[in-house]
Amino acid sequence: xxxxxxxxxxxxxxxxxxxxxxxxxxxxxxxxxxxxxxxxxxxxxxxxxxxxxxxxxxxxxxxxxxxxxxxxxxxxxxxxxxxxxxxxxxxxxxxxxxxxxxxxxxxxxxxxxxxxxxxxxxxxxxxxxxxxxxxxxxxxxxxxxxxxxxxxxxxxxxxxxxxxxxxxxx
Amino acid sequence: xxxxxxxxxxxxxxxxxxxxxxxxxxxxxxxxxxxxxxxxxxxxxxxxxxxxxxxxxxxxxxxxxxxxxxxxxxxxxxxxxxxxxxxxxxxxxxxxxxxxxxxxxxxxxxxxxxxxxxxxxxxxxxxxxxxxxxxxxxxxxxxxxxxxxxxxxxxxxxxxxxxxxxxxxxxxxxxxxxxxxxxxxxxxxxxxxxxxxxxxxxxxxxxxxxxxxxxxxxxxxxxxxxxxxxxxxxxxxxxxxxxxxxxxxxxxxxxxxxxxxxxxxxxxxxxxxxxxxxxxxxxxxxxxxxxxxxxxxxxxxxxxxxxxxxxxxxxxxxxxxxxxxxxxxxxxxxxxxxxxxxxxxxxxxxxxxxxxxxxxxxxxxxxxxxxxxxxxxxxxxxxxxxxxxxxxxxxxxxxxxxxxxxxxxxxxxxxxxxxxxxxxxxxxxxxxxxxxxxxxxxxxxxxxxxxxxxxxxxxxxxxxxxxxxxxxxxxxxxxxxxxxxxxxxxxxxxxxxxxxxxxxxxxxxxxxxxxxxxxxxxxxxxxxxxxxxxxxxxxxxxxxxxxxxxxxxxxxxxxxxxxxxxxxxxxxxxxxxxxxxxxxxxxxxxxxxxxxxxxxxxxxxxxxxxxxxxxxxxxxxxxxxxxxxxx
Numbered sequence: 001x002x003x004x005x006x007x008x009x010x011x012x013x014x015x016x017x018x019x020x021x022x023x024x025x026x027x028x029x030x031x032x033x034x035x036x037x038x039x040x041x042x043x044x045x046x047x048x049x050x051x052x053x054x055x056x057x058x059x060x061x062x063x064x065x066x067x068x069x070x071x072x073x074x075x076x077x078x079x080x081x082x083x084x085x086x087x088x089x090x091x092x093x094x095x096x097x098x099x100x101x102x103x104x105x106x107x108x109x110x111x112x113x114x115x116x117x118x119x120x121x122x123x124x125x126x127x128x129x130x131x132x133x134x135x136x137x138x139x140x141x142x143x144x145x146x147x148x149x150x151x152x153x154x155x156x157x158x159x160x161x162x163x164x165x166x167x168x169x170x
Numbered sequence: 171x172x173x174x175x176x177x178x179x180x181x182x183x184x185x186x187x188x189x190x191x192x193x194x195x196x197x198x199x200x201x202x203x204x205x206x207x208x209x210x211x212x213x214x215x216x217x218x219x220x221x222x223x224x225x226x227x228x229x230x231x232x233x234x235x236x237x238x239x240x241x242x243x244x245x246x247x248x249x250x251x252x253x254x255x256x257x258x259x260x261x262x263x264x265x266x267x268x269x270x271x272x273x274x275x276x277x278x279x280x281x282x283x284x285x286x287x288x289x290x291x292x293x294x295x296x297x298x299x300x301x302x303x304x305x306x307x308x309x310x311x312x313x314x315x316x317x318x319x320x321x322x323x324x325x326x327x328x329x330x331x332x333x334x335x336x337x338x339x340x341x342x343x344x345x346x347x348x349x350x351x352x353x354x355x356x357x358x359x360x361x362x363x364x365x366x367x368x369x370x371x372x373x374x375x376x377x378x379x380x381x382x383x384x385x386x387x388x389x390x391x392x393x394x395x396x397x398x399x400x401x402x403x404x405x406x407x408x409x410x411x412x413x414x415x416x417x418x419x420x421x422x423x424x425x426x427x428x429x430x431x432x433x434x435x436x437x438x439x440x441x442x443x444x445x446x447x448x449x450x451x452x453x454x455x456x457x458x459x460x461x462x463x464x465x466x467x468x469x470x471x472x473x474x475x476x477x478x479x480x481x482x483x484x485x486x487x488x489x490x491x492x493x494x495x496x497x498x499x500x501x502x503x504x505x506x507x508x509x510x511x512x513x514x515x516x517x518x519x520x521x522x523x524x525x526x527x528x529x530x531x532x533x534x535x536x537x538x539x540x541x542x543x544x545x546x547x548x549x550x551x552x553x554x555x556x557x558x559x560x561x562x563x564x565x566x567x568x569x570x571x572x573x574x575x576x577x578x579x580x581x582x583x584x585x586x587x588x589x590x591x592x593x594x595x596x597x598x599x600x601x602x603x604x605x606x607x608x609x610x611x612x613x614x615x616x617x618x619x620x621x622x623x624x625x626x627x628x629x630x631x632x633x634x635x636x637x638x639x640x641x642x643x644x645x646x647x648x649x650x651x652x653x654x655x656x657x658x659x660x661x662x663x664x665x666x667x668x669x670x671x672x673x674x675x676x677x678x679x680x681x682x683x684x685x686x687x688x689x690x691x692x693x694x695x696x697x698x699x700x701x702x703x704x705x706x707x708x709x710x711x712x713x714x715x716x717x718x719x720x721x722x723x724x725x726x727x728x729x730x731x732x733x734x735x736x737x738x739x740x741x742x743x744x745x746x747x748x749x750x751x752x753x754x755x756x757x758x759x760x761x762x763x764x765x766x767x768x769x770x771x772x773x774x775x776x777x778x779x780x781x782x783x784x785x786x787x788x789x790x791x792x793x794x795x796x797x798x799x800x801x
Contacts, residue, residue: 025399034657037355037559052597
């Protein structure tokens, strides 16, 4: 059973966050181990497994980025493993320039600015995924998702850099 | 006449689930413990005859025999110091390897454990006793108090633990309860319990935070409340931080003032204790006054001291700012901003400090929730959960893992399998593969922590998966599964999946982190995120280069004849340069050398491929082929 089916939701890129929460809470009310405290061990084990699957489904679908990757997986897009070298020259260039800019940014304001730009790029790229899924353009999907993965990592690096700056200024 | 009840198989009620037995909530604290009961959604702490709810977490084994707990135990501190144990919670689930962390902090002899349960033991009252049995004495005393107050048997409990408590400490807490004759319905994280106490009371909805500042520890948790569901979104903390630091700051000032006045004190243990006692008193006075004063006597010489709220605020500004920084990081983890918080629950005696309240209020733009006693709020929440679990409520607690769990991979890099703040119960798996041809075993090393390198994380367990059938490097698929149950307890298993020769190994980590270690490790990871990333990239470059060299060596051994002497010399030289670069610290140099080697050996690779194709197509003999290549 895929994660969408498990939660009884349509396999949509723009999943309604409130609907996801509702479905998740309703099913957890049924399966959470706390509901099985005085039940026999085999029922407790089953409930624990169900609750764990629900948590996995929820966690995967909650974040728009991980949801997009999951949908790509379902659509048969072949994604390279995390941490592999970037094989897209355009993205490589973009990544190198952004890293350099981050390295040179030496005020919290400058770092925040870069992080905000990265977040905007993520939003834009996410919005563009819909039509690629519709057209089932796997090559373009792969390219767009790799770029999203990179942008997300960059935002994380910007956060680490920001914390280091705060610390050295404190 | 009573009718006989008939139950479906497996549905017989538990023997202890009868009417006569009650389920309580217990806050088993480092300094104080509290027991509470909830009925019809209304929790109340249980008091002793003199009206006190707090039981000091102190146990005494007097020379005269017997066991005492609480204030009665503390009374022996002066006369029989070696027979009294305090702060035992710090040692729950800790092994010999953890002792350096508490060395010099504890006033009693500690001896490493022996045999199967490798937990430390204390030499108390002339006997080696484990933290589990000492904690069990506190739980027994709480149980006795509850039974006296309720006039009923108490056999089941929800017990709270710090969000950062690791697997071993949670197991040890469960064991202590068993020794005390209590069935643990659930271990609940302290901040979650505190939120429960407020949430159920007020029917609140939205995003809430729990700010827990105790004597020596700080925790910050973020929860979402919705229609009886308590969803923990993220949690974080630091334990080099707490009210004890505030006392120390004041005490140092007192001693400095005496020195300034020309008093030549010998600052020994007694002097420090006296200064700290006055400091604590002054701090408490400043909670509802703007100035205070006191008299300090050291070695018969008195001195008089005054302190204003403003002076005190300036002294503790730095540690208070630290707590806010941690809070902001937890918010960032959850992808939230402070203004989205509906309310902050304050837990722990140190949240009575006005500066703390003001700063917390300033961060979220509204006054914190303070109407439940911060010393009792955790036990009250535990009592509510105990009632909910025994059929009396409709609340649902969805908690998370506080620290990431992962495996050691090539080069000492941590591969995170269960990231921190993953909802529990959780079942996550990842596939790994072999690194060398014919590799028959794989070492599995389970670690906990946020850092990128194994050496900076906490080792939880090691085992070896053996009997992997001979395959080329990278062909085996070894699936390692991590299961974290609703109490936060971890089980790890591994199996090889391609050949059907499946072997499962289950491991329960024996003992692990202290509360303090965990907070320190989290804090470290924030400090070192940038350096860690660079080290990780360097290590990855080395591993990648090593993989390339192994493949090249294998190819040269098999098809080295395809190369001319000059070509071979050039490849060998490039190979040497790469090996030198790998010993250095520059990722760019390693990558450049690896690329140069790859470019040089490209024609070789092409020739090998051609040969493979031609062999396949025409079935030509090796001899024919070699002579043609040689032309």
